[in-house]
Amino acid sequence: MIYNGKNLDESVTWQEITTAGTIKGGGTSKQFKTGDWRSHRPVIHMEKCKQCLLCAPVCPDSAIPVKDGKRGEFDYDHCKGCGVCVEVCPFDAITFEKESK
Amino acid sequence: MAKDTLEIRWHGRGGQGVKTAALLLADVAFFTGKYVQGFPEYGPERMGAPVTAYNRISDKPIRIHSNIYTPQYVAVADETLLGTVDVTAGLSPEGGILINTQREISEILPLLNGYTGKVCTIDAVNISERILGKYFPNMPMLAAVVKLTQFMDEGIFLEKMETSLKHKFASKPQAVQGNMEVLKCALGEVRGL
Amino acid sequence: MAIKERLSGNEAVANAMRQANLDVVAAFPITPSTEIPQYFSQYVANGKVKTVFVPVESEHSAMSACIGAEIAGARSSTATSSCGLALMYEMLGVGASLRAPVVMACITRALTGPINIHNDHSDAMAASDCGWIQLHAETAQEAYDQYLMSFLLAEDPRVQLPVMACQDGFITSHAVENIELLEDEVVSQFVGTYEPQDWLLDPTTSTAFGPYDSPAYLMEHKRQQSQAMRNALPVFKEVAAKFEQISGRKYDVIETYCTEDAERLIVLIGSSAGTAKTVVDELRSRGEKVGLVKITMFRPFPREEIAQALSGAQAVAVLDKSDPMSGIGGPVYADVCVALSQSNRRPLLVNYIYGLGGRDVRPEHIEQVFEDLKKDLRDGGWKDDYRYLAVRGE
Numbered sequence: 001m002i003y004n005g006k007n008l009d010e011s012v013t014w015q016e017i018t019t020a021g022t023i024k025g026g027g028t029s030k031q032f033k034t035g036d037w038r039s040h041r042p043v044i045h046m047e048k049c050k051q052c053l054l055c056a057p058v059c060p061d062s063a064i065p066v067k068d069g070k071r072g073e074f075d076y077d078h079c080k081g082c083g084v085c086v087e088v089c090p091f092d093a094i095t096f097e098k099e100s101k
Numbered sequence: 102m103a104k105d106t107l108e109i110r111w112h113g114r115g116g117q118g119v120k121t122a123a124l125l126l127a128d129v130a131f132f133t134g135k136y137v138q139g140f141p142e143y144g145p146e147r148m149g150a151p152v153t154a155y156n157r158i159s160d161k162p163i164r165i166h167s168n169i170y171t172p173q174y175v176a177v178a179d180e181t182l183l184g185t186v187d188v189t190a191g192l193s194p195e196g197g198i199l200i201n202t203q204r205e206i207s208e209i210l211p212l213l214n215g216y217t218g219k220v221c222t223i224d225a226v227n228i229s230e231r232i233l234g235k236y237f238p239n240m241p242m243l244a245a246v247v248k249l250t251q252f253m254d255e256g257i258f259l260e261k262m263e264t265s266l267k268h269k270f271a272s273k274p275q276a277v278q279g280n281m282e283v284l285k286c287a288l289g290e291v292r293g294l
Numbered sequence: 295m296a297i298k299e300r301l302s303g304n305e306a307v308a309n310a311m312r313q314a315n316l317d318v319v320a321a322f323p324i325t326p327s328t329e330i331p332q333y334f335s336q337y338v339a340n341g342k343v344k345t346v347f348v349p350v351e352s353e354h355s356a357m358s359a360c361i362g363a364e365i366a367g368a369r370s371s372t373a374t375s376s377c378g379l380a381l382m383y384e385m386l387g388v389g390a391s392l393r394a395p396v397v398m399a400c401i402t403r404a405l406t407g408p409i410n411i412h413n414d415h416s417d418a419m420a421a422s423d424c425g426w427i428q429l430h431a432e433t434a435q436e437a438y439d440q441y442l443m444s445f446l447l448a449e450d451p452r453v454q455l456p457v458m459a460c461q462d463g464f465i466t467s468h469a470v471e472n473i474e475l476l477e478d479e480v481v482s483q484f485v486g487t488y489e490p491q492d493w494l495l496d497p498t499t500s501t502a503f504g505p506y507d508s509p510a511y512l513m514e515h516k517r518q519q520s521q522a523m524r525n526a527l528p529v530f531k532e533v534a535a536k537f538e539q540i541s542g543r544k545y546d547v548i549e550t551y552c553t554e555d556a557e558r559l560i561v562l563i564g565s566s567a568g569t570a571k572t573v574v575d576e577l578r579s580r581g582e583k584v585g586l587v588k589i590t591m592f593r594p595f596p597r598e599e600i601a602q603a604l605s606g607a608q609a610v611a612v613l614d615k616s617d618p619m620s621g622i623g624g625p626v627y628a629d630v631c632v633a634l635s636q637s638n639r640r641p642l643l644v645n646y647i648y649g650l651g652g653r654d655v656r657p658e659h660i661e662q663v664f665e666d667l668k669k670d671l672r673d674g675g676w677k678d679d680y681r682y683l684a685v686r687g688e
Contacts, residue, residue, distance in 0.1 A: 010510045010511075012511070012514065013514065014513075014514040014515070014517035014518045014521075015518075017511065017514045017515060017518060019393050019454065019491065019492070019518065020391060020392045020393040020503065020504070020515065021504070021505050021507055021511065021515055022492045022501060022502065022503055023501065023502040023505060024492065024499055024500075024501050024502075025499060025500060025501075026500035026502075028502070124470055127300060127470045128300065128470075131300040131472065136472050137300055137470065137471065137472060138469055138470065138471055139300075139469065139470040140464075140465075140468060140469030140470065141468065143326075143411070143412070143464050143468065162472070163471070163472075164568035164569070164571050164572055165568055165569045165572045165657065166432075166462075166465050166466070166469075166565040166566060166568045166569050166655070167569050167654050167655055167656045167657065168654050168656075170656065
C-alpha cells in the first residue's frame with residue numbers, strides 16, 4: 001500500500017491505494033506544492049518593512065517564515081497568492097504583482 | 102399448536118405485574134429443565150390499560166414466534182376485564198381459566214361467553230392484603246396457575262420460587278418470607294378445581 | 295462448559311457486550327433497544343467491565359463517538375432501533391468508508407411513519423446499503439452468537455467493515471427464551487484484543503484519517519470497499535467455523551430447512567423463520583414437499599448460496615418485512631431475483647410483504663403462502679408477484 005503522499009499519484013490502483021485514504025506520517029502538506037495555484041504573487045520590499053509582523057499570522061498557508069523575531073522571504077512553493085498580507089501591511093511594504101509565467 | 106407445548110395466556114392491566122408473572126413462570130419452568138418462552142404483547146405503556154402476556158412451556162425446543170391464539174389455559178388478573186376483553190377467545194375446553202375474583206364461580210360463568218372448560222377462581226386481593234398488607238395480584242396468580250395447570254410439582258415450585266425470590270430480593274430479604282407465604286396460601290385457596 | 299440460561303434477546307446481547315472486551319460503548323436509548331445500554335451501564339456502574347460508557351445526546355453522536363473510538367484504536371459498540379438508526383444514517387456511511395469496524399446491535403423496529411414501536415425490518419433494510427455488513431437472528435441465541443462473531447468478522451484485515459447484528463424487536467428482544475451462554479474466558483479468548491492496522495493514537499507514527507477524496511481517487515476507494523464487503527462472505531464462514539469450535543453451534547450465511555426435495559420454498563429473515571419451520575414440519579407430515587431458506591447474512595448478499603438453495607424448487611415465495619415503496623416489491627425479493635438472474639432453471643417467484651409494524655405472523659399465514667404457491671403452479675404462473683400477506687381487503 002502507498003502510504004506516503006509523495007508517492008501517491010493518479011496512477012494508483014484500487015489494490016494499492018491506502019485503506020480509507022489513510023495518510024501516514026505528519027506534515028504531508030509540505031509535499032504538496034500549492035505555489036503553482038497563484039495568479040498574483042506578493043513581493044516584500046525590505047527597505048519599507050518595519051518588521052511589525054502583522055503579515056505572518058494572517059497567512060493561511062504559513063508561507064511567511066519568521067526567525068529570530070524577523071520575517072524572511074516568502075515561501076513561494078506554498079504561497080497561493082491570496083493577497084491577505086498585502087492588505088494587512090500598514091507600510092505598503094508588500095506589493096501584489098501579476099505572475100509572469 | 103403442537104400438543105407437546107403448554108400454552109398459557111395472561112390478561113391483566115398495566116401495573117398489575119402480569120408480565121412479571123409470565124416471566125416468573127418461565128423462570129420456574131426453566132429451573133425444572135423445560136424449554137420456555139415468556140413474553141408480553143407490548144403496546145403504549147399506560148397504567149390500567151389492558152395487557153396480555155404469554156407462556157410456552159415444553160420438553161422440546163420451541164421455535165414458533167407468534168402470539169398464542171389457542172391456549173390451554175388463561176389467567177385473568179383483573180375481573181373487570183371480563184366485560185371488555187374476550188378472555189376465552191380460542192381457549193381450549195380441555196384446559197381451563199383462572200380468574201382473580203372474590204365472587205362465586207356461578208356469578209362469573211355468565212361473563213365467559215359460554216366457555217365449557219374448567220373455571221377456577223382465586224381471591225388474590227384477600228391473600229395479598231392479608232399477608233403482605235399490600236395488593237400485588239401476580240404472586241397468588243402465579244401459584245394458582247401452577248395449581249391449575251399441574252405442569253410441575255408444587256413442592257418443586259415452592260423450592261424454585263424461594264431461590265428465585267432470594268435472588269430477586271437480595272437487598273431486602275424480609276420480603277422473601279411474605280411472598281413465600283402468599284404462594285403457599287394461594288396453592289391451597291384455588292376454587293373450582 | 296456452556297451456561298444454560300433463560301434470557302430475553304436484549305439481556306443476551308447485553309451479556310455479550312459485557313464479555314466482548316469493549317473499550318467504548320456510546321448509545322442513546324430508543325425502544326426496543328433501550329434495555330441493552332441500560333443493562334450495560336449497570337455493568338459499568340458495578341465495575342463488571344472496564345469499558346468507557348458514553349451517554350450521548352443523540353444516535354448521530356452515538357455513531358460518531360463509536361467511529362471516533364475505532365479510529366483512535368478502541369473497540370466500540372452501540373445499540374439502536376428504528377428512528378435511532380435513521381438518525382445515524384449520515385454516520386453509517388462515514389463509518390463504513392473509514393473502515394471503522396464498529397459492531398452495532400440493531401433491534402429492528404418499524405421506521406416511522408406512521409409512528410409505531412413494533413417489529414418489522416424497515417429500519418435495517420433502509421440502512422442495508424450503507425456499507426455495513428448485516429446479520430439477522432431468528433432467536434435470542436442467534437442474536438447473542440452473531441453479535442459475538444461480528445467482532446471477528448468486522449476486524450478481520452480482509453474485511454475491516456462495521457457490522458449490524460440484527461434481531462427482531464420485542465419478538466426476540468423482549469421474549470425470555472432458553473439460551474446457552476459461553477463462559478467469560480472463552481468469549482474473551484475468542485474475540486481477543488482489537489489490533490487495528492492504522493490507529494490515531496499509535497505513538498510510533500502520525501496518521502491522518504478521512505481526507506477529502508477527489509474524483510481521481512474516490513472510485514478506487516469505493517472499489518476497495520466493495521472488495522472488503524465481498525470478502526466478508528467467505529470470512530464469515532471462517533469465523534463461524536471458529537465459533538462452532540467453542541460453542542458447538544453451526545452458522546452459515548443462509549440456513550436451509552427441508553429444501554433438498556422441496557417443490558415449494560419460502561425465503562425469509564429473522565424470527566418468523568421459527569414459526570415457518572413449525573409450519574414446514576406440519577405440512578411435511580401431510581406429505582407436502584415444502585421447505586424454507588433463512589437468510590442470516592443479508593449484507594453482503596449470499597448470491598451463490600441462494601441460487602444453489604433455490605435451484606431445485608418449482609415455486610419460491612420471498613417474504614419481506616418491509617416495503618421500500620419501489621413499486622415492484624421488497625428488498626429481499628429484489629436481491630433474490632438478482633441471485634437467480636444467471637440461473638438456467640428459474641423457479642416461479644413471488645413476493646409477499648408481511649409482518650409490518652408488529653402485525654403478528656401466525657402459522658396460518660405461512661401456510662397460506664404455501665397454498666398460494668400451489669395455486670400459482672397449478673395456474674402455470676401469476677398475475678401479480680407483489681403481494682401483501684394478512685392485510686385486510688385482499
